[in-house]
Amino acid sequence: MRTRSQAVVVALSMVAIQTLVRAQDPPNAPYRKLDDIRISLQRTACFGKCPIYSVTIEGSGRVTYSGVDHVASTGIRETTIGDDDLVKLVNEFLRVHFFDASEEYREMSSISIRPGRTYLAISENVSDNPSTLLSLKLGDRKKTVTLYYNYPAELSALADLIDEVSGAKRWSTTAVP
Numbered sequence: 001m002r003t004r005s006q007a008v009v010v011a012l013s014m015v016a017i018q019t020l021v022r023a024q025d026p027p028n029a030p031y032r033k034l035d036d037i038r039i040s041l042q043r044t045a046c047f048g049k050c051p052i053y054s055v056t057i058e059g060s061g062r063v064t065y066s067g068v069d070h071v072a073s074t075g076i077r078e079t080t081i082g083d084d085d086l087v088k089l090v091n092e093f094l095r096v097h098f099f100d101a102s103e104e105y106r107e108m109s110s111i112s113i114r115p116g117r118t119y120l121a122i123s124e125n126v127s128d129n130p131s132t133l134l135s136l137k138l139g140d141r142k143k144t145v146t147l148y149y150n151y152p153a154e155l156s157a158l159a160d161l162i163d164e165v166s167g168a169k170r171w172s173t174t175a176v177p
């Protein structure tokens with residue numbers, strides 16, 4: 001009896017292990033090259049002294065920063081990041097459902113209750129904010145999202161993570177007088 005019970009436990013364990021292996025690396029999953037990845041961040045002007053720059057991260061790990069105005073370093077700067085950092089960024093894009101995000105966030109809509117059980121639709125616009133453009137190319141999928149006003153905090157945090165992981169933060173941050 002004991003031998004038969006042990007055999008059942010071993011067989012069930014093998015099935016469980018095979019299931020876990022398949023979940024991690026499906027046999028028919030297409031392998032893609034890291035070179036098919038491209039991440040970019042662009043921060044645009046406002047009526048004040050907002051930093052204006054862009055940073056692009058290629059699947060090879062090459063980072064290109066282009067500082068324009070109100071940044072610590074103007075001009076082109078280059079560096080590299082490792083594959084783990086690249087994957088960390090892509091996984092964060094996927095975690096926040098970047099491909100499902102709106103194309104742009106420019107206004108805030110709401111309603112206001114009025115007499116007689118009616119409501120008024122209100123659309124609020126702002127005209128002095130800088131824009132942040134986030135882009136991801138992942139294989140055949142491409143998307144750019146413009147953050148201007150009333151956007152999800154996760155997308156703003158994603159832009160900050162790109163600054164940090166790419167190293168652009170050291171070139172874009174200016175000292176406060």
